[in-house]
Structure formats: C-alpha cells, structure tokens
Amino acid sequence: MEAPEPGAGSSAVAELADASRSGDRRATARLLSLVERGGDPADEVASAAHAHVGGAHVVGITGAPGSGKSTITNSLTTLLAEAGRRPAVLAVDPSSPLTGGAILGDRVRMSGASEAGVFIRSMATRGHAGGLALAVPGAVRVLDAAGFDPVVVETVGVGQVEVDVTDAADTTVVVVAPGWGDAVQANKAGLLEVADLFVVNKADRPGATDARRDLDLMLDLSTVATRPGSGRPSITMTTATEGDGIGELAAAVAGHLDLLCQGGELDRRREKRRIAEVRAHLEHLLAGAADEALATEGLLPVQASESPMMAARRLARKLLG
C-alpha cells in the first residue's frame, strides 16, 4: 500500500482507513504518520475515523521518571493480549527543544508486549507544551477506529502533573515508586486531581508500604475533590518486572470503566475530551494567526503610542472580525 502524497485527496485516506479497520497494521501506521504531519491530511484522517470511534477504553498511564511506567505498560498490555484483547500503545517521549529530534526509548522496554502482538507506536512531543503531542487525540482516534482496545497512552513523567493526560484518556493511572514522596512533594495536589487509579510499583523494594500509606494519607486529607464519577482512587501494588499485581491492575482498570459507564460519566468525560481537543486546535490556529498578524507590517504601532494591551485588542478585533 503506497502512501498518499499530501493533499492527494480523501479517497487515498479513505482507502487507508478501510485497510486499517480490517487489520492492516501498515495502513494504521501510515494514518498515524498523517496525523502527526498535521494540516489537511490530518483533518481527512479525523473525518474518516469519526464514525468508527468509541469502542476503545482509553487508558492514560503517567508518573515520575523511573517509576516503571513502561514496564507496567508492557506487563499490562501483554496480559490483556494473552487474554484475547487487542491492545495498542502510544508511547510519548519528549522532543529536544533545541534540535527537534528525539530518542524514543519506550519501545525497547516493551519487547514482551510487542512479541505478544500489541501494536506500539512511539511518538515525540514535537514542541507541544505540557509534554503531550498535539496529535495524541488524533492518534488515539486512529487506533480506536482501527479496532484496538484498550488504547494505552503512556506519557513522559517529568515529576510534574501531566494534566493533558486527563484530556486524552477515559481512565488515568498514576504510577509511583517507593520514595515518590520526596520527588513530587510540590505536586502532590496535582497528582491527586488527575488520578483515577494509583499504582505503587517496585513493591518489592523497601519503602513500598510507606509509599502506599503516604498515598492513603494524602487521599484522606485531601480537600480537593477527587475526579467526578470516579470515587476514591484505588491503589494497586505491583512489581512489574516480576508480573506481580498486574492482574489486579487489569481488574482495577476494567472496574473503573464499568464505574464510568454506570453513571453516564464516560460520555461526560468524552464530551469534555472533544471540547478540549477543539480548544487545543483553536488555540493552535489562533496562535498561527497571531504570529502572522505580528509579522505583518502596518498592523503594529510605529511609535509606542499604543500600549501593548491596546495593540493586542486592536489586532484581535481585526482577526476575529
């Protein structure tokens, strides 16, 4: 299957989409590349996928570096694949802000899953603020439409809250390792807000029970409301390298989906995701227009007789009509 040239028209994309839905992995991979490319091709892909989404449970996995997210993702998806599901993983790694390049090193930690037939795609952030690529929701859509379920989005953990993850996923899993408290003191509140489920990995290490107890205490003391429709997040202890606790994690993930479905929360979250995606694209478009406006001579004041705020308002009126 040859790749359609950019702008070749929606029929080529439609062909790829058909092939992707019937299990052609190469086609799926090509669609993902078009999504990453952005612009018209990405829009065509989104349109082609639109009618076929909704079947995948989208699970976000995030956490601090070194907590073992990749190993957890590897063990979890392998288990699910062996149980007859069709998991896909989107592994997101940061691009270098200087060079725009990236070393995508998550796949190498998921050889077991790959061999079990899990579809794995490594994605670089390519400069999107917050650490999650602009293209992730589009990529999730492609995988969803292709029939993969669950679709796991594994994101960079930079010790901070990855708020974007909640925008992309139905269920958000936050992974910590013993000693987490020291690393993320400043961000405890943030972690609590986004997590639907907690995992304490490396549970065989000293400090694991302390880590669990600290989490429980945090949850007890938290004045921040837990995520609506979720209830108090459960905590699963795992030693991913040995496969311990992975079955329990899989059950917790499935259980969370049930919970979301019961109260209608799933639909509410998906609607919020759509809005968040629209917003992200809108911001992107507006940022582009702003850049253009600022670069256009004659639109900016020659002297500083206009305050920056006045200049901005004037340009916005011009842009938005």
Place this chain on the structure above:
Amino acid sequence: MVDTGLPIRVVLAKLGLDGHDRGLKVVARMLRDAGMEVVYLGLRQTTDNIVAAVEQEDADVVGISMHNAGHLTLGPLIVKALDEAGLAVPVVIGGIVPDADLPELEAAGVAAVLGPGASVEEVVSTVRSAAGRDGST
C-alpha cells in the same frame, strides 16, 4: 520526495548476539541532535522484531549496527525480511565492514554502509540521503 521538514524516523538496532552497543548509542544521539526521531531497539533484535517496529513506527530508514563479521549474512537477511513484509524501507549498515564487502552488500539491497570512524556529518547525511530527504529522489 521533497524535504517536508518533518523529522526523519529511524529504527536503530543490532542484529545477532553481539553486545557492543557503544556505537549504536552514539549514533542515536547524533541523529537526535540532527533533528531525527530515533526508535531505539537496541541489542539482540530478531528480524521479526525489527520488521514489526518498522511497520508500526512507519520508519523512513532502518539502521543496523554490526561488529562481528556477520554482516554478509545478516545484512541481506534483514533486507529480505523487510521486502517480504512489503516494506520498502532502506537499510543502512554501520560498524565494522571492510570496503571489499561493499559490492556484495549493495547487490543484496543494502542502501548504504558506514565504516568505523564515520564522522557525525557522514552519518547524518548518509541517513538523510537513504531516507530520500536530501533533495535528490
């Protein structure tokens, strides 16, 4: 193919049992610093693993590092495996390859060979050129 400005995606791996990955890691960094996206598979990959990665990652180029004189066997093997999977992705072999072996590798379909001591410029331009992103087709 024209340089669309999008990052070139490269799968880097070692075939066979050899554990010398110093060169592979250095090349990964070189390519990243040149703006490419490197899917690093590392040591002891099978042709099946590499083919699956190339397919799912929609790679533009495959880079294989070889140090143990197995290139005349394993080089053609990976080219053939990619071919059989319907993936027309160029293979660049780097490492310890005597000049005398270049014609045989070329005949087997290997796109380019990088010898020991290749500079950053040579590595990057060879990969770019193999991916068809240097302005030539």
Place this chain on the structure above:
Amino acid sequence: MDDPRLTLSGIPLSPVYGEGPLPGEYPYTRGVHTDMYRSRLWTMRMFAGFGTATDTNGRFRELLRSGSTGLSTAFDMPTLMGRDSDHPWSLGEVGRAGVAVDTVEDMSDLFADVDLGGVSTSMTINGPAAILLAMYVVVAEQGGVDRDRLAGTLQNDILKEYQAQKEYIFPPRPSVRLVTDVIRFTAAEMPRWNPVSVSGYHIREAGSTAVQELAFTLANGFAYVEASVAAGLDVDAFAPRLSFFFNSHVDFFEEIGKFRAARRIWARWLRDRYGAVDERSLKLRFHTQTAGVSLTAQQPETNIARVAIQALAGVLGGTQSLHTDSHDEALALPSEAAARTALRTQQVIAHETGVTGVADPLGGSAYVEWMTDEVERRAEEIFAHLDEIGGGSILEGVHEGIQSGWFMGEIAESAYRFEREVNAGDRIVVGVNAFTEGNGGSGADLLRVGQETEDDQLARLAAVRSGRDSEAVAASLRRVVADATDPEVNLMPSLIEAVRARTTVGEIVEALEGVFGTYVETAVI
C-alpha cells in the same frame, strides 16, 4: 646482584632507583615483585580464536612456536552467550568472533598436542565460564594431567557484563553465585588457577574514562571479595588468585598512573577494609591488552605505532601479562602475519629497549607520582558513591548501580563526550580527523571466516550428539538443575559430570536458565 644489566652503551643499571616503598613492598605502587622484569618477563599472551577448534589449535601452536609464553582463548558469540552452534540465534555467527565450542570434544581438539601441564591458558568467557572450565578440567584429565597442576585464568567476571560488554545470560545475583562457586572450587582444587580476571578492558572499550575503568573494575573486585567471604571463604584463601585485566589506551602517562594507582588502592582496601593478612592477597596482578577501540581502519599501519606505545605503557606500568592488538583489527580478527607483528612488538620492548632492566623506571617522576595520586583520588570518589548507594557494601552498591543503570549512564556519557570532541576536532585521531592523506580501501588480506566453518561445526556437533549416551546426558542435567536450585551447593562437580557426558554448552545453559531466569537489560541510552 649477579645479574648485571647494562645499557646499549655499557652503563650498568641498578635494579631500582628512588626513595620510599620499593617494588615488592606494600602498597606495591611500584610493582608486585622486587626485581620485576629482571627476574621474569611479563607473559606474552596473544588472544586467539576463530573458526572451529581445529583452526584455532593451529593458531595456538603457531603462536607458541613464535615465542608466545601463554595461551589465551577467544570464543565465538554463540559460545560466549551460552548457545550451541545450531541454535537459531547462532546463524551467521559460528566461529566468526572466536572459536566455536559446543562440547568437550571441541575443547579437546582445541588443545590437541598442547601440554596442559606445561602451558598457562587464559579463557575469555563469562556467562558460561564455569562450564568451559569444567571442560578444560576434563580434557586435562583425559590427557593425564591432574587438575591441581593446571595453570591459567578464567575471565569469569560477570559484573562488568551488565555494565559494559553485555554478554550476560542469567540475572546478576545467581550469576555472582556461579562466580563464587568457581572461586571456591579452584581455591580447594586448582591452586594454580586464577578463577576471575576482574576486567576493566571492556568498560574502557565501551567508552569510559581511565578513572571510571579503574574504579568500576576495582569495585567489582571488592564485590567479588565480599561475595566470596559471604559464601564462607576466608579472604586469604582466595584473594591471592584474583587477577585483573586492564586496557592500555593511548594517553601514555594517564595509563601508567592508572596501573600504579590500581595496585596501591587494592593493597590498601584488602588490608584495611577486608582484613587480608597474606601478602599475596594484597598484590594486584594484571593482564593488559592494548586498546582495540583506538585502532583505526584508516591507514591501518599507523596502528602498529599506537600499539607499540600502548604496550610500552603497560610494561612501564608493571603488567604481568600483555596482549598486543594487530594492526588489521579495526576491520577483522587478526591475520596470522599481523598477529606475528604484534607479538614481535612485545619482543622488541622486552629484548631491545632495555626498559626491563629497572623496576618501575618512572617511579619518582614528579608528574607520574602526581598522576598516580590524582587517579587514585578520583577513583576513591566513585567508591564512596557506591558505598553510599550500597548502604556500606560495595557488592550491594554495584548491584544497585547495575539495576539503576548508573554504570551504563556514566559510560554512555563519557563515550558521547569523546565522540563530540573528535567530531569537533578538539581531539585528533590521526587518519580519521587529521592527516588523512594516505587513506585508501580496505579488505585485502583480512581474515575471513566463511560459511563452511559454520557447516563444519554443525556437522561436528551433530556427530557428538548422535554418539553420546542420552540417558547420561539427561541424568547429568537433572543433577545440574537440582544443584542449581540449592544456593549452598557448588555447581562445579555437576558441571564437570555433565560435560564429561558430552552435554552441550547450550543444554546446560538452558537448564540453568530454568532455575536462574534470563536477564533482560533496561537500556540506558
């Protein structure tokens, strides 16, 4: 002194010059023997191995005829990784990077017409090292040589595999158990055998600095000391036979400082930290190999000069044994002619230059003494770090460093820094980024191992398999598994029995994997 040494011009030389602790005196900075090379030259031990056992046997006998004073065996990748020649992963690799050994029959052919009681043999193998030692013992036995007469070295340094060379099979802890089993076995039954060659060579080749090479190696040495003591041995019962293996790289004085610092650090730690009292436990003896990674494919004859200088650094640093690389090794295993030139390089140093007439000739040089102190100081910083992350145990610190990828990260950083320096032209490599006139094609006269070798070996293996007693093989594997499951039991006796029954390397390794597991590294880029 009844051995007057004279310079080329007839000037008599004292055996040693300078003040302070002399060679042969604690802390042995200046050398482990009083007279050093006056009494005995270093062993000229040329690493060799390719093709089938018969091919390598030919090279061994050629090297012995040319004046080599010890044998050193290179095994192919499948053997190093514990797989038989007919394993799917062995395709294209049989006999290419070294000699293929699947059964004791291959080991027997490897040493055909070599008197194992009269020669000292080094075997460079790690994961399946215990199995290969078992084979060597059985072959010697078949030739009427008792095991307590066997002299040689087994590399058997598994810790550095996780850090650098990546030729591991099982996870770290059961692998360390195998190492201590060999140490215990040789301490009791093979008093002339060095059960471990704690190696820095590979760490350096992977890109570390000289200080990292020194510190990681000695730390691994301390780790084996702790592990063996924990296994019930008194430190003086085995430490005298721990040996070391260093790289000799191209920065001349840094290398010499490194070698001298190594001896001083080892002596101090063994005495003060590990309580050794036997002088032989405190004396660090080492083998040196010139830096493979410094060889260039461009203008390969230049490598002869590099190797000569690196070899000289090893000698001035007081090495006990030396391998010199061949000039064509940037591209292939050495050809016979190139290997001979490399050996001749050592012979020129030994017999023409006169440097052997004085022990530690650079001792007392302000620069060399300062360099020794400085390398030692920097190494101590690394030991302190490992001690800390290990909660007071270097063994635990090393395990932690392996698990967290710390060693790999340090090495990768150093490797990348070097690469950038060369690329920016800040560091000159002759023929590569400067003085490139004269660079031409390569490939003529290189050693080639063809497909016939693999076919040959597969036939040999099939023949052994069909000729052996399969009941005995199965029984021996059951015993290996039973012994492996009990950490208190020494595996060597069951391994010896297994190889005697013509069980293959791969079969034994698979049985052990069933008990120990298989190691999968977490890559650190």
